[in-house]
Amino acid sequence: MSDKVWFITGVSSGFGRTLAEEVARNGDKVIGTVRQLGQLAEFNDISPGNTFAYLMDVTNPDGIKATIDAAFNHFGRLDVLVNNAGFGFLGAVEEATIKDFREVMETNFFGALQVTQAMLPYMRKQGSGRIIQMSSAAGFRSTAGFGVYNASKFALEGMSEALALEVAPLGIHVTIVEPGPFRTNFAGSSIKAAKQEMPEYDASARVFKNNILGYAGQQEGDPQKAAQVILQVVNAENPPLRLPLGSTAFTAVRNKLKQVEQDLSAWEEVAANTSYSQ
Template identity: 85%
Template sequence: MSGKVWFITGVSSGFGRTLAEEVARNGDKVIGTVRQLSQLAEFNNISPGNTFAYLMDVTNPDGVKATIEAAFNHFGRLDVLVNNAGYGFLGAVEEATIKDFKEVMETNFFGALQVTQAVLPYMRKQGSGRILQMSSVAGFRATAGFGVYNASKFALEGMSEALALEVAPLGIKVTIVEPGPFRTNFAGSSIKTARQEMPEYEGTARVFKNNILGYAGQQEGDPQKATQVLMQLVQSDAPPLRLPLGPTAITAVRNKIQQVSQDLDTWETIAAKTSFDE
């Protein structure tokens, strides 16, 4: 079998769909996961012989293992995993319920973790593999009103950074992808909001919420161009650990680095005085 075999979660829309279409167009095989029976035939028909839809919920551990086992048995290998399934959540930390936090974490973090753990035995056996963790610039820098989503993506990035160190000697490479605003349905039907709105957060969380919802469909990023970058990334022998996508993401990452550096410079002398006096 020529070409690579990709396993992409959440291909019904957004980045996952655009990437799957481009990968299939390039001649590679794409296993795409969907959550509705009606989406199976549609995905299979995108590029018959190259696109293969599987019904899978990333929050169902048994279903994840069974799907990945079936995919590997069918294709004989899994070259690229793209953990793309997830959703956004808007609201101040105090406005969100513990249930809100748990549900977002269940999909965005534990879902990606379960898929990763299920794929790793096959990649280890092959002695090769690429894992793309679709995080967000929100996984590197927090924003008022995005704390629930920030928490899920910060967790994903922390796990993935450790994972990259663990699997590098095994021939597996991990990259954390951090898109900024892209013209997908992330800010539309794919986003959830806190049920309560507290007046105390009108000038912080509410401003961000209104901005996000207000520019749905007008974001700067072109998903098609992003997929070209991701495909180039998979071909690289020396992929980065983190890859911010788009001008907004790049600027935000640089600003966060600068902020951390400034805090370190300001407090280093005091903070360092914590050792025993021998």
Template identity: 80%
Template structure:
């Protein structure tokens, strides 16, 4: 199989780091973005000649374009983009300030959008490429106390579904990956919370927050196994548009689909009678 060149955002730790290591292990080349100078040498040392670290903040549009262009100039092309950089956020919708919503959206949605837009001209010129959007089961099914994060991932998925249709004739594929709980630092250093906490949400948003923080380091998912699934997705001749990862994610997606189907059945007769009589 021909060598692929990957561009993965957020490789300093967690799932991005694990995926980069698995990609390099099989002999592909990985451009990984980090946000601290000390992480550059560390990532380059994973597989010298195969792993290349670049400083980049996904929220800096000019920096994103410059980094992507430099990476293409360095290695000649980009075969796979993985928009992995992002963070979680806990708190009820009412508790979170608009500014906190904006900060999450800036990274999780607009950051991924800016990287995608910077990579697309290169993939269009190649006539090939695969964009992997790291969403979450939370990007398909909302949960009390997670509405801010849900909003950012729902936005990413909505944009990506349209993008997949737009770029398919150009030889570019898009896959939305929806992990459930995996044993990364997501429930630790990669998660933030609303500054305001209202007592009215002790039985809803706070319960979810305590559950998330309580299982940090004990999640069911193995990041290495998840990374290996992503390698199969990229190698597939028929990759999925949307792929939940882990049993919890699959169960969550199925519950959402069942709920939607039930609402459709219950209200079809009423909701479809809205056309003019002529």
């Protein structure tokens, strides 16, 4: 039986809810953040004495600090942070407005960043901690029609790679989780789309959008199995920096690596030779 204290953002549904349930079942304490008052009692009732709901918006820095301070004061420590809150966005890069980009970045990137920064002082003082950044296979490889979401998750991964190097000497581990398609509400209520649809992108961005919306509720991934893997990673002595989840995610990552290697091999002779001549 384990007795870690977890802090998970966005536990009202999807991955966050499933992970919180699995963590509580494992005997750990779970602080879960929600955005609506009506969701507080529901989460508290999942496992009384193990699940504790807090009202928090990841786009509100003052609220984040107050919530994390209150959680630490209540439990005396915070062992695991899971930055899970976020949403998807469909549309070609040209179709999306700058406002669309900013809104997605505000939650998916800046939200996770602000929560991480507020949590780090406590983990540094403890000399230990695990940070799980819920990214996506889309945070490693881009897809036509997903550029706004790709941008937010690429930013999260870039920041998290640097963070992992910075906090490793302090006893804190960072793992970037990259799920493929899982049977959550991601393709339903957790996704938005560009208001304009340009016919020029019907053969690219629109195809992807239709595929995503078309398989809502039929995705291959089982969220409970994913949660069990994340639990193993948190309890591992040497957790990975990156953790793709599901066969589709592994294929996406490997295909990206192959593409990069092909470009390197094709252009190395020309492009690597850019030093000053002696």
